[in-house]
Amino acid sequence: MSLQRRSLLAALCLALARPARAEAWPSRPIRLVIPFPPGGGIDMVSRLLAAELTPRLGQPVVAENRPGAGGALGAEMVANARPDGYTLMMGSNGSLVGNLLTQANLTYDPFRQLQPIGLCALLPLVLVVRADSPARDLQDFIARAKARPGRIACGTAGIGSSNHLALALFDAAAGAGITHVPYRGSGPMMPDLLAGNVESLMDQISSSLPLAREGKVRLLAITTEARSSLAPEVPTLVESGYAGAVMSSYNGLCAPAGTPESVIRHLSGLLPDCLAAPTMRERAEGAGIELARPPAATPAQFAAFLRQDLERTRRAVQLAGIRSE
Numbered sequence: 273m274s275l276q277r278r279s280l281l282a283a284l285c286l287a288l289a290r291p292a293r294a295e296a297w298p299s300r301p302i303r304l305v306i307p308f309p310p311g312g313g314i315d316m317v318s319r320l321l322a323a324e325l326t327p328r329l330g331q332p333v334v335a336e337n338r339p340g341a342g343g344a345l346g347a348e349m350v351a352n353a354r355p356d357g358y359t360l361m362m363g364s365n366g367s368l369v370g371n372l373l374t375q376a377n378l379t380y381d382p383f384r385q386l387q388p389i390g391l392c393a394l395l396p397l398v399l400v401v402r403a404d405s406p407a408r409d410l411q412d413f414i415a416r417a418k419a420r421p422g423r424i425a426c427g428t429a430g431i432g433s434s435n436h437l438a439l440a441l442f443d444a445a446a447g448a449g450i451t452h453v454p455y456r457g458s459g460p461m462m463p464d465l466l467a468g469n470v471e472s473l474m475d476q477i478s479s480s481l482p483l484a485r486e487g488k489v490r491l492l493a494i495t496t497e498a499r500s501s502l503a504p505e506v507p508t509l510v511e512s513g514y515a516g517a518v519m520s521s522y523n524g525l526c527a528p529a530g531t532p533e534s535v536i537r538h539l540s541g542l543l544p545d546c547l548a549a550p551t552m553r554e555r556a557e558g559a560g561i562e563l564a565r566p567p568a569a570t571p572a573q574f575a576a577f578l579r580q581d582l583e584r585t586r587r588a589v590q591l592a593g594i595r596s597e
Contacts, residue, residue, distance in 0.1 A: 297357050297535055298331040305361045307346025309339040313478060313561050317393045317523045318362040320555060324546035325539075333360075342432075343367030344375060351385035355530035360539075362392070363526045365434055369582050373589045374432050376596035383578070386526045389536055390543040390569035391577055394562045395521035397438045397495040398506065399426075400473045400480045402465060403488055410492045410512050413472070417448035425451045426472045427465065429458040435474040437588035438495045438519035442474075444591050445514035452592075465489065476521065477502055478560025495519050502562055519588060522581075524564075524574050536571055543569040 302325075306318045315337065322333040338346035347367040353359040361367075368382045380386075399410070407413035417424040428435035431454045443450045453470055455461045462479060464470045466488065473480070474495075481503055483489045491506045497518050499508055509517040525543065527536065546552065547563045556563050567573050 297532070297538075298329050300358065301332040301334055302329065302357070303359050304333050304335045305346050305350050305359065306335055306337045307339060307343040307350075307361065307367050308337065308364070310337050313393070313395050313476070313521070313559065314362055314364055314523050316559055317556060317561060317563075320552045321362070321392060321525070321546055324549050324552055325542060328542050328546070342371055342375070344371050344378060344380070347371070347382065347386070348380040350526070350528060351380035351382070353528045355387075355528040355532075357527065357531055357535035359528060360389075361386070361526045363524050365520075365522055365581060365585070368524065368526070368578055369585050370432065370434075370437075370589075372582070373586055374594055374596055383582075385529050387529050387531055387536060388571050388574040388578060389525040389527060389539050390571065391522060391524045391564040391574045392543070392547060392569070393523040393556065393564060394496060394500075395523075395560070396477045396500045396502065396562060397435055397474055397520055398477045398480050398503075399442070399492045399495075399509075400465065400475050400484075400489050401471065401492060402468065403490050405471070405490060407472075407492065408490075410507065410509075413492055414446050414448050417446075417450050421449040422451050424448070424472065425453045425470050426474055427453045427455055427461045427470045428474050429461065430454045430456060432589075432592075432594050434519060434521045435476070436592055436594075437585060438517070439474045440588050440592035441519055441584075442495070442509055442514060442517040445509070445517045476560065481560055500562055502557060502560060516587075518584065522577075524578075540569065540571050 304322050306315055308314050319335045322335045325333040343366045350359055350361040371378050401407050407416055426439055428439055461473050465473050484491050493509050494500055494506045495509055497510055544566045553563055
């Protein structure tokens with residue numbers, strides 16, 4: 273064999289032995305799983321975020337609805353997906369915390385199998401009465417409830433919903449003896465309130481705020497720790513003296529556990545700009561969704577938020593008497 277041929281063969285062997293260069297991420301479209309049906313707040317947040325991430329990543333971020341079992345089906349799929357940065361999920365309080373406490377045969381562990389990337393949005397809950405209610409403020413409402421134990425009813429979107437858990441925490445903190453009226457979703461609640469069939473609601477601010485602005489309902493208190501920029505005039509339950517009554521719906525970006533740290537850092541670094549984008553903020557806040565602000569968008573902050581919410585939700589589930597099914 274000639275020296276030239278031996279040199280070429282040696283170069284070929286060296287090239288084959290050299291490890292393949294890692295593919296730059298992202299090099300293909302990314303799937304953003306929404307574990308709920310189209311049309312809700314989480315769907316809007318996901319699609320707005322996907323539109324903001326796409327130009328920043330240079331690859332399409334495709335939002336995909338995978339509903340079922342209170343978010344468990346989509347979350348399970350993501351938890352078991354290949355952790356390569358090409359499958360993400362917009363999680364919620366149900367899929368990230370609540371299902372763990374209320375579904376006996378849950379097939380994924382959100383705290384072991386999902387990696388938090390960043391909190392994206394809060395959907396505050398509010399205690400609502402009709403505009404002509406004799407309860408002019410929160411203290412009036414509580415006084416009326418205590419004077420008539422079990423006779424003041426409050427509607428929620430159903431047993432185990434964030435509305436129900438928020439009511440359980442509030443009622444325990446206030447000792448008001450409120451009667452829970454569970455509805456099958458949030459749709460039927462407001463017509464019943466306006467018709468006078470139920471005295472109050474624990475409702476998402478997105479559906480109550482427009483009616484408050486029309487003078488049809490009154491917002492007595494909000495369940496977040498701080499006042500909402502969506503309705504800064506509405507006091508929190510915390511500032512009214514009920515520190516344990518903090519609960520809200522929320523959405524946050526996650527990935528399968530084991531996703532490269534470089535991918536998590538990159539996505540986390542993009543979130544603040546995405547959430548501050550005028551189009552995203554205007555459309556979200558117009559729908560009653562409060563977008564998260566730094567440092568809530570970091571993985572560490574979001575992970576701490578979820579651990580805190582796990583303990584808060586555990587207490588609310590116990591107070592509400594909800595059993596795993």
